[in-house]
Amino acid sequence: MNLSAHTQEQRLESITDVLAACGRSDDFMTRDITIGSLPLEFCYYKTLIDSHLLEIVIHALQEQTAIDTVVSLHDLITHIPLEELKVSDQSDEVLQALLQGSLLIRCLTHEQEIILVPMTGKEGIRSNNDTENEFSVIGPKVGFVESLPVNLHLIRMQLRTTNLIVKEITIGSLSQSKVAILYVEGIVNPDNVTRMEERLKAIDFDVVFDTSQLDQLIADNSFTPFPLFTTTERRDRVIYALITGQVAVISDGSPSFITGPSTLFDFFVSPEDYYLPWALGSFFRLIRIFGVIFSLFASALYVALMTFHYEVVPKELLGKLISTRQSVPFPPLFEAIFLETTIEFLREAGARLPNRIGQTLGVVGGIILGQAAVEAALTSNVLIIIVSLSALASFVTPIYKMSNAIRFLRFPIILLASLWGALGIAIGLCFLLVHLSRLKSLGSPYMSPFFPMRFNDLKDSLIRASYEQTNTRPSYLRPLSFIRYKPGKMHRTNRLDEE
Structure with a gap:
């Protein structure tokens, strides 16, 4: 035996x-x-x-x-x-x-x-800790590496407080991997810490390769494509999660943290939003949300219009659409599935190849295949533009796992659009909203602050208000201390008034 x-x-x-x-x-x-x-x-x-x-x-x-x-x-x-x-x-x-x-x-x-x-050896640990997937245009560029002591050192360097608590447990019957739970005492709700610790200790697994595995093992719902914990390799994002009252987890050998409880809108927040003026930060956040909505429904809307709803297309545009599709022998469903699948092939091939070859393949391959598909009458020019914009828009989310979920959900919505047109898209949207409203992250509602509605938390959801308004922590986290700082008004003197 x-x-x-x-x-x-x-x-x-x-x-x-x-x-x-x-x-x-x-x-x-x-x-x-x-x-x-x-x-x-x-x-x-x-x-x-x-x-x-x-x-x-x-x-x-x-x-x-x-x-x-x-x-x-x-x-x-x-x-x-x-x-x-x-x-x-x-x-x-x-x-x-x-x-x-x-x-x-x-x-x-x-x-x-x-x-x-x-006296654990340090061989094999990379010294470059630049972020690989979460690029920073403005702000610090400090990321994590595959060494737990180094990652904890990076956190301690920024949070210089005795209230930062680190609890280490061991997971993996074969790997015996160290897993660290981080939180700020006096801010985080103890129930969240207890719940996270209990779920991690209940894991019976053989080898823990990465923190992303723990994300799946402790998730409230394993049948959803949406990530229920925020995965990040940026130090500033982890620090922000800790000071707002979340719990962070990382395993030895992994360059990324998971933080929770998380909400859907956490995946559209970039640390750069807080390094720019609030108006610009809010604008770019809205751009991300609009980009995800466009990526999710653009191809499905084309299929619905070309299959059921010619009457809603303006006459000037309808003529162009008919002329681009008159030589295409396939219905809009096959046309859209073919292009979406081709885009996924290019993405996966580009991700697996070396950087220089991958970039060349993505650009040259996309141009050549798109032009060849039009000349061979396999698809229309309009759909190529729509699918290309959808693929581009799916990457506006700062968290890679959310962009994967958006890529996956496009296909069932396209199928619904081909069956019932706009009604199919509406059915898909309703199912999506109901599913999101039922999700929880570490026991907290995933759609907060919109479901249940929390008006005080809206100032840092779809938009980012000024620092004078965002001085409180999110109420859905039930932190022990709601006040982050007291935004006193600065007395700004005018030099012209002094003269």
Whole structure:
């Protein structure tokens, strides 16, 4: 009978069993060293630890060989120039520490005395922490990397307060991945923290590759295409979520955080909105929302008009549409599906290829295929323009997961438009609104502040009001402190009045 790795590790009841199990691997090393009159054994995975730190520890201990007072492992702790040392005699704790890159030091005369020295290696961690998917035109460009300590350091560098609390748990029976939960005490509602912690601890999974997996495992509804937690690789977005009362989660080996509870409108907010004057920030946010609506319904509206509703098209435009479609042998549904699928092929191919080749493929391939499709009478010029604008508009959302949801939803709405025209689009829109109104993120309504209606939160939803108006935290988060800052009026003197 096959047993999971988690079950097999539970059988290791003693330190000797742990070392015997680890010793089956060729990268597990043991070294015998005598410090003073104390015979020691060093055990570690050479593929996990920092070899430079190991030499520092050995050198520091060998300098104590002339000191006769070193008679136990407790005497050695003061001579090891590293932090977070731990003394343990629990086999499960020792095993977990070894697998996370710790050095095990034990005395051969007292084998149950164990010192665990964390010295995880930094090889393979990229030093460039520029954001890959969330580009910043204005404002800081600090992103995260695949190292949990580095990411927590970046957060601490901006939030210099003792109220920033970090809780670490371990998830993954095989990966034993560290997952950190971050929140600001005194602001966040404790119920949100408890709910997030309970959901993460209830996860039974083998390997956690990325924080996005946790997003799916703890989501309130796994049958929705919409992301229920905001995924970001930007530090300023995580900081803003923490100070408004949200909870942030990140796993070791992942360059992105998830924050929640989130609302639908969080996915249309860009940190750049707060770096620009409020009027410009509001304008660009409205542009994003309009772009998503256009991307979602433009192709479906073309199919509905060309199939059922010629009468609503102006005469001047109707002639152009008829002339562009008179040589196309396919109905508008097949025409739209063909172009939308072609766009998706180009997107996926461009995303998987190297940057330079991908950009060339996207531009040249789109031009060549579009021109060839028109000349071969497979589609009309008007639909190519509509589909191209829809594909462009789907990327105006700052969060990539939301743009994926919009891309997916276009296809069923096109099918509904081909069946019942404008009525089909209206049915699809109603189903979409009902589905969104039923969604929750960490128990909070996904459509807030519009459902349920919260008038005080509207000032930072569709538009972004001035800083004099946005001094309170969203009420749907139920924060312990609603006031962020007190916007006192600045006394602006006019130099002409002084003369």
